[in-house]
Amino acid sequence: MNGAPLTEQPNSLCAAFQATAARYPDQVALRGPDGTPSYTWAEYADRVRKLATGLTALGVRAGDTVAIMLTNVPEFHLADTAVLHTGATPFSIYNTFTAEQVSHLFGNAGNRVVVTETQFVDKLRAANIDGRVEHFICVDGPVEGGYTLDEVAGLSAPDFDFDAAWRAVQADSLLTLVYTSGTTGPPKGVELTHANMLAEFSAVDGVFEVRPQDRVISYLPDAHLANRAFGHYNNLIEGVQVTAVADPKQLVAALAEVRPTLFLAVPAIWYKLKAGIENIVAQESSVKRAVVGWAIGVGTEVARRNSDRRPIPIALSWQHAAAERLVLSTLRAKMGLDQVRAAITGASPIAPDAMAFILGLGIPVYEGWGMTETSAAATLNRPGGIRIGTVGTALPGTEVTVAEDGELLVRGPLIMRGYRHDPEQTAAAIDADGWMHTGDIGTIDADGYIRIVDRKKELIINAAGKNMSPSNIEGAVKVSCALVGAAIAIGDNRKFVTALFTLDADACAAYAAQHGLPDASPAVLAADPGVLAVVEAGVCAANERLARVEQIKKYTVLPVTWEPGGDELTPKMSLKRKPIAAKYAAEIEALYE
Template sequence: MTTPNDTIPSRLFKQAERRPDAPAHHIKSGGVYRPKSYRELADEVKRLGKAMIALGQKPGFTVCILGFNRSEWVAFDVAAMAAGGAPAGIYTTCSPEEVAYIVHHAESEIVLVENASQWAKIEKMLGELPHLKQVVTMRDAPHIDHPLVVSYEAFLDKGKDVSDADFFARIAALEPQGLATLIYTSGTTGPPKGVMLSHQNLVWTSDTSQTLVGGTAQDCVLSYLPLSHIAEQIFSIHGSITMGGAVYFAENIDKVPDNLKEVQPTLFFGVPRIWEKFHAGVQGKLKEATGAKKALVEWAMDIAREATAVKMRGGQPAGALGLQYKLAQKLVFTKLKSAIGMSRARTCVCGAAPVSKEILEFFASLDIIVSEVYGQSEDTGPTTFNRTNKTKLGTVGTTLDGIEVKIAEDGEILVKGPNVFLGYYKEPQATADTLVDGWLHSGDLGQFDKDGFLSITGRKKEIIITAGGKNIAPKNIEAALKNHPPIAEAVVIGDRRKYLTALVVLDPAAAGELAGAPGADLAKLREDPAVVAAVQKAVDSVNSTLARVETVKKFHITDRPFTIENGELTPTLKLKRRVVYDRYAREIDRMYEGAQDA
């Protein structure tokens, strides 16, 4: 079935026409991954879309999806778009109140939930959801006896009296500038806003992403980061359908390391904390090497640093370096990369938050080039990208072809192009504040170097203005502190204060090693003299590189990490500064008792 308009749903049905038996999804069942073909996925999407039509959903409707990454998540998402609606994903970590806010704000009449625990969030808030008509549970969920709830199979059958012609007419009627999906921002401040993305936004970004990574139908990804986030959607939904590649769904977040080893994806996307965990795990294993094995690994890493530096400039290792590089791959990297699930990874990407240059350099020494990407939901994910053959570590790459990026007088990054969103759902003032004359005001501060590589220097709203009137971006100071063990996280404070201070979260493994007490909790480790001395040394080291007004004068070590559950991190692991400031107000105030001018 062909359609006149180029949309993600129409691309799915074209894939099903051209390559009906090719695997679209791989689902873990009975201990093994089992394929679902493009024909099967397209048929499921059609049945779901027809069910939505049968329930009276007119073009412009919305649905919500609440659950971990599953094939049903993707099918429901694409079906809603196909039927002329807009799906909105909800993070599984959201509270009942947060779930109800999004379902009510989107005015969704249909919600797909993964299981009984996610349904319980909706059930608790039913009194605040007057629009809700149907809740659908994903496959294998236990039976829920409630008049609103139906099983996935029962929902699929609801559209049996709707004709295929009526369904495909909905796809044919989709407009490029029409609303395709809602991405509810995880909200570092205030309630989430619904980012409206058009069909053109999705297809243009998918095409651009395919070009950037050289994607083909032979590529595969592991889907594990929240599908509510646009970056994961590009990888697991829109981009994969565009390429005709295959998506493997992780069993759950704890199984990701095991699933990676099974799948060995060709394309891999991770947020900084994922790469930081990889770094800690691999570094821990490398430290165990001794004697000749240690010498071999160190030699191979030195060779990889040289070789990847050549590759990042667009060349290929040749001559003696080329021979040594091949030998290092054979003796060390083939086995090492296979052990962490990266043996086939052609393109590795890091985005959604800042990552330290040292982490990227470490992976380059393992023959893994991690391409940092910069963007936001409001421009469908990417603004700039470090291409594998045009990479400068410590920057977020160069501007995507086909869009404009400029730096405003106050340093803010502005974006214009076919990836820029339609606005915020039912938020005209917020839209007017963010979209000015077609330019997306990102809220991020940045600068281009002479080669066109962009560096992020901070957030406009996170700028610290000291009591002395100095403007300071905390991000770079925090990133520098995190590069020193045993600091895992740092939050710099100082707005309207006389000097800067920091809240420091310890890395349990590094702190435990310093204290000679592996496994000890953070409340005990933060009191250990060796740990405190190491943190002080780290602060002194960072301070030595800063202007006097930027130096951290005092610090407080927390007794636990920041978490999503405690409200200090968003579901995409971004820091909620206001929550942290409020939660540690007493400790912060103590650091300023008897304060003298900086």
């Protein structure tokens, strides 16, 4: 069912949802990875009305907050949207947060209701140390002393006027709280308004068109604003169909089944996809390997020339057409990315070589940059204007400048309302002129393209006073060696750079299968001579791409894996550098002996 763009800009995401549901009542809005459960827009709207009524019966009122701790399931969208329609504010909690961390969020948000799954109930009850939370609602079955989603939907509230409630939500109303996962200190609650998110989507609409027929996969945490915006808010505002995948390990299967037209991934996912293709190619005959290698090389060269604004010779153009017909289109189809119109990479810088590789496959991937405090993306590369190694230019209506110390500052309608109950932190982040101090060091060229150097507090300054970007070094390694899962570069106030590596479990499984090894665990393979030789070759290849002062002189492959939300990684897979330095102090010192 096709419809014309809305002529009137909605003033809230409630209004956007109601307009979308009215225009596409029979179109599927939400679905699980195998197609069940699924909800048409009419069913979605009906469920939201009933749940909003039930939440009101439980005492939820305009201005309240409601916590959501769910995996990526369709019920997340039902619950979040229903809360919005009561005039209250939903917020998501990372599934990996400890009871202590959750307790901090409860105290800051002041919620009395939690929507969750049975697997998280014990943790949430342990977090409810002061008894503030009165109601636990489980989407996957009954729980003692709580409600099921169906039970909430069946509650009545005779005095509740559903239409009046959602119409009372205005542009300056609080849309959500997003708690930063934080590499240091307790999470801060970023307050975003409906106006913030509507401005974000209005700006992105000025870069490329999003259609109601588009399909997206929601597999990253909804507590991370990038996924919440790309999946959930994209659904409410633009009408895209969302497939929710609760287990990220099922992403590859979901890609093949859903064949998304829009796709979001953090760099770690792109590195895994790149490694997966290289593994498939490695198992082919020598002739096929040569042909595929040639095709990818041709595609990558075209991507680099387009990025550098260099002409494409006619012979290369012919080769690219042949590579596309014979190899590249088939590779995209095997990945389930053959129908992607636009893919986004963000959250952290992607290694330029990996970006060129993905573009070389014919996947239109656009690197962007932003933060929770800027309502997700503040900059983005554009169709026909991709520059590898940059995060593009400022979105329409957004200003980006560089402070004297190199820090990037952002100003515009995307900037958060502030940190919840923390005026001091808010004042420190947003100056008197409205500039958000991002904490990222970057540069802006004459054409407005922005390059991210690194986080201001994470730059390595060696003993000789040389500034280096650790993420640049780490990215070079992960591009050069598929076996490396996580990498952290060490070198602050040191004479040379060292590194700690962990192995990727999926890559280890593939390596063990190829070499007939009985034990594929990273703990065992971290000591395997063959694996260590592959890692050494990868480090040497990475060093060739790095300046001499950035090159890794020594490293250790740790016999452990680092999981998102653990001691070493945040839920969005950013490195917790200080905790890592403390936990692995002995291993680091051994590298400098």
